[in-house]
Amino acid sequence: MRSYWSRRALGAVAVLLLVIAANFFLFRIMPGDAVSTIVDPRFSPEAKERLRELFGLDLPLYRQFLIYVRRMLTFDLGISFLSQRPVWEELKSRIPNTVALLGSALLLSSALGTWLGVKAARRRGGLTEKLVLVSGSVSFSFPSFFVQLVLLLLFAYTFPVFPLRGSVSIPLPESAFARALDYLWHLLLPAGSLVILGFGSWAIYVRNLMVKTLGEDFILLARAKGLPEGRILWNHAFRSALPPVLTIFLLALPGIVSGAVITETVFSLHGVGKYLLDSIMGHDYPAAGAAFYILGLLTIVSNLAADAAYALADPRIRVGRRIQR
């Protein structure tokens, strides 16, 4: 148990350090003065002096890196070139939106995919199985933004049931309840499109695992004991197929975060990914670096959450033996 967690934690720290190092070096390999990626020429001389001091720009590179790591870990992310305000102030309001989009899309698509996959495995050759196979291969080859653009065209232009852009209506509705409803209304199409794009590959994977598991001896035994079909399917077969499903959850995470960046752009959501794009387009380097860092952090945190779920689901880890993968 301890070895599993220490290895996972070590992995997370390694990824975190890599993200920070990538951030640090990417913005320093640029042509010209490294200072120009942190200090905008338009800043006042006092501000320039202060930033130089804060980032230790006159110190050797390794000292600069240490200072940088400390600043990143304390969310002291520098000052945006475009708005001239601390980047963290700007990012703070966007993080919940990205988390809501990612979280709802992940949970819904994995739940739907798992359910359909299990159904497809039970009734081989049925309608569900065909649906699962087709939607799976579609989700592999259709660009996410294309599907989302078509959905936007259909449900925001041709049949205007959903908003064309934004995370909330402007002006905001008065009551808290109406505001929540408004937020959901804006979230439904982006999150829904991610579910449509995502459930297929889940379903295929779960189906393949379940087909294999349902052919095993212990399922035959469960049948021989006369257990009800639902219980065999979920408590016996799916329970033992759960750990590898969670592994896929882990592997799919980075792709889903990438997808969120595109989704936020298509639907013009007030999120971290859209902020990253806007900052890159506006050559706002501190803001771009910070947005990249936050996205990396989100991935790491959800990675750890999936690890925790894996530890709960796999008795070999819960009980404490070394995991073999």
Added chain:
Amino acid sequence: MKIPRWSFITFFLILAVAVIGPMSLSKGPQETVAKPFAPPVWSGGDAPPPFSGNLSPASKEMTIEWDWDAPENLTLRGQLAYDKEVTARLVWTTPEGSKYTLSSFQGSGVWSIDLDARDMTFKTALGIPPFAGATSLLFPSRGLHVLSLEGPSPSEGSLELVLPGGRWGLLGTDQRGRDVLSLFIVGIRVSLLVGISATLIASLLGLSIGLASGYLGGVADNLIMRVVDVLLSIPILPILMVLVGIWGKGLWQLVLILGLFSWMGTARTVRSLALSLRESCYVENLRSIGAGSWYILYRHLLPEAMPVVLAAVSLGVPGAILAEAGLSFLGLSDPRIISWGRMLHEAHGFGAFTAGAWWLIIPPGLGISIICLVFLDMGRSIEEMADPRLRGGGKS
């Protein structure tokens, strides 16, 4: 003879269109051909289709059956040559019978005509104020319009009359009035070029790293695989975005960046293959007769890994194409280079939605999807050729 899989046939068709298509276009794809957001000819409701016709020594009169509102513009271009002294006029007759002289000529030699209904000189020649529309004067109602050349026949030359319609081509026009079909055809090249060359770089990297990792084993293997794990657990698109933002948006920068960040999968597959081959009897025999590491790697492991790499190339191309399209869609590509992702970016950014211009979104999107499906299927069939165990069943 066995018929090749559909994907190979489609691939060669796409390749042919990518090579021949741009050459067969009469106009450059960047040229404005009709009004912005003109729908395709076959879908466009009451908007008039584009019209063009010729006047020549053989046919000195042209009739235009016009059943729509006045067109946006009218252009008349060309040259007529006379070998003797003449007086000639170009006369426009409306359905009501009123006549307008568009241009006249006196003398001998070449008569160059370059008329545009938006020109001030054209309007003043017709006697209307410079801010009025000339076409509403020339097209007062629906019916038969006649353009005729009065005077003796010219010895040679021809005139072309063009009326841009409200509908255009097979796929309409975009926000700048460019022909979407030409843009679509030219866009194939970028997808193929970036997809294939980025994947080639990635596969070469993956092959060498995988072979080294699997064959060397030990600390090097451990280190490389940790690096792969870490790279696979951070979202790649934000890194690509940052790199493109810093390095520039050129095509070759994009290829290089994509190649550098998509070798991990191939490296993993090749490594596991090399790992199992390293322990196999025949490699052990080779070693026992004194074969060096380089010799074994080059003459035995590399050919064994080739089919796997070939399949990886084919299976990796969709990823690279999707990544390129994604970056272009986000606007992180050279605006001078036409690609399908760029088309979608412009459609999203420049008001295709408010114009309801589905013809700007569906063709490039479907194009990307079809190319990806083709490469996926080719990759699978290469895999089957390399590994006969996959053949037959078809379903997993």
